[in-house]
Amino acid sequence: MSVNGSQRVDLEVVANLIPPRSRVLDVGSGDGSLLELLQDTKQVDGRGLELSQRGVNECVARGLSVIQGDADKDLEFYPDKGFDFVVLSQTLQATRNPKLVLDELLRIGDRAIVSFPNFGHWRVRLSLFVNGRMPVTKDLPYSWYDTPNIHFCTIRDFVNLCEELGATVEKATALDGNGQKIGLSMPWWFWNFFGQQAVFLLKR
Amino acid sequence: MAAPRAGKTNNEADQPSSPVLRFGPDKPLKLDAGTLLSPFQIAYQTYGTLNDARSNAILVCHALTGDQHVANTNPVTGKPGWWEVLIGPGRIIDTDRFFVICSNVIGGCLGSTGPASTNPATGKPYGLDLPVITIRDMVRAQKMLIDHFGIEKLFCVLGGSMGGMQVLEWASSYPEQVFSALPIATGARHSSQNIAFHEVGRQAVMADPEWHGGKYFDYGKRPEKGLAVARMAAHITYLSEAALHRKFGRNLQDRETLTFGFDADFQIESYLRHQGMTFVDRFDANSYLYMTRSMDYFDLAADHGGRLADAFAGTKTRFCLVSFTSDWLFPTEESRSIVHALNAAGASVSFVEIETDRGHDAFLLDEPELFAAINGFIGSAARARGLTS
Secondary structure (H helix, E strand, O other): OOOOHHHOOHHHHHHHOOOOOOEEEEEOOOOOHHHHHHHHHHOOEEEEEEOOHHHHHHHHHOOOOEEEOOHHHHHHHOOOOOEEEEEEEOOHHHOOOHHHHHHHHHHHEEEEEEEEEEOOOHHHHHHHHHHOOOOOOOOOOOOOOOOOOOOOEOHHHHHHHHHHOOOEEEEEEEEOOOOOEOOOOOOHHHHHHHOOEEEEEEEO | OOOOOOOHHHHHHHOOOOOEEEEOOOOOEEOOOOOEEOOEEEEEEEEOOOOOOOOOEEEEEOOOOOOOOOOOOOOOOOOOOOOOOOEEOOOOEEOOOOEEEEEOOOOOOOOOOOOOOEEOOOOEEOHHHOOOOOHHHHHHHHHHHHHHOOOOOEOEEEEEOHHHHHHHHHHHHOHHHEOEEEEEOOOOEOOHHHHHHHHHHHHHHHHOHHHHHHOHHHHOOOOHHHHHHHHHHHHHHHOOHHHHHHHOOOOEOOOOOOOOOOOOOEHHHHHHHHHHHHHHHHOOHHHHHHHHHHHHHOEOOHHHOOOHHHHHOOOOOEEEEEEEOOOOOOOHHHHHHHHHHHHHOOOEEEEEEEOOOOOHHHHHOOOHHHHHHHHHHHHHHHHHHOOOO
């Protein structure tokens, strides 16, 4: 279910937020890259939830603990605080009900880590401004009618949603087009303009 | 094509051509029916070598009409073991690496105590005097076998269909003794439709005049026609509409035109008749009644106050479930509900649904994706268990 497979520069950033031997649920675990990285480098107890059956079967064949399921439907079956970290990487914008999904992540995990493409990035804004059409960029390659990304948001939108859900932002990182972190001291508006992706560490 | 005839199964019931473990009056088997079974025996096969730490044992649980001959030539049919595609030297479940155990279930007819076994009280086969056997009874007996081997924790318990039910029961009843569990094409309960199909099969057996209220041994007869019909009906449920049509279509059997009679005009009819006839050569009719009943009675959630997650509370067992898209006996939803329960219990669980048109029986066939999943799961579990390859 990780929708923008080619741009997983956020993986390292996400992995660095997770201490060794944590219990981790990766929602939208895709081909299992993050789980494998965490298992190899952090010896985590990792589980995955993935929408695509092919992705799941490949993960299981590689020895990862992954089930087929839908972030919109299947998170309700997990117990409260069953994991130290629940990761939603590049998937939030593809869910039907992002608010409910985020709420579930905060319930299931002691902490939630969410990464998403920032629709407020200057290139997106420019594309819409200049062309007057839904932006199609290198990193967001779909046309409006076939995109799995049905709920794009900007970094500021996301911060608002976190406030609405009573989640505390413990850490936030914006990445530029090269996957480089943007300086920590910058204000939200700056991140929202220059951040191509954002990674949030949340707690409630 | 013709398998050894009647009588042979009867010998296998008391004197199986595999190792057998006999439990005397001091070690009765406690049955869910509320009675004790004693004396009783378990017929089993093993493959490979138990390591010094006794940590490399895999228990394979067989399905409704399976037996302990999982990876050797079947002594009754002369055919390869029923899971030889998966289990053997150098296979996915490598018997050069693992110690594989497979036992005939209690109630079966290949050497573990069942209705075809001689009742020591009468000197005649038990017939219907044997109490109804449940999945949990079968597992309880297997536990006694495992204890006999001095195995404290099984590395893996796996099986499909009724075998999968036993896997779930093992994981629920003896969580500390199951390191990993691999239930395939199964459910945590038998659905109403499945009970219905089983009832059709049982009624077919009982409607055969040669059944004699289960005492056919007394008459030197066997309800072959009834059992064959039961097998024919059941066999349809193991396949899928698509696979049947792909294999047989409306093709005619050894003829150019319809005969306007009730011969086996169609290939599918001929095929089913053959399935029915060969089955009665290897299986005891009463045992078929007991086996089907054990599945009907299985309801793991009901055993835990109606909440399936409670059957697995606190489990540390690593689970992998597998279902097949065209399995209408145990559809994917059955596996998914087990997965949800395991999630709720905080268990480590993988779940693979495999796309195939081969129906329920796909678990017995050469399915590369099934093998890849089993290989990945067993491999990672072996690393976690500290078993070197």
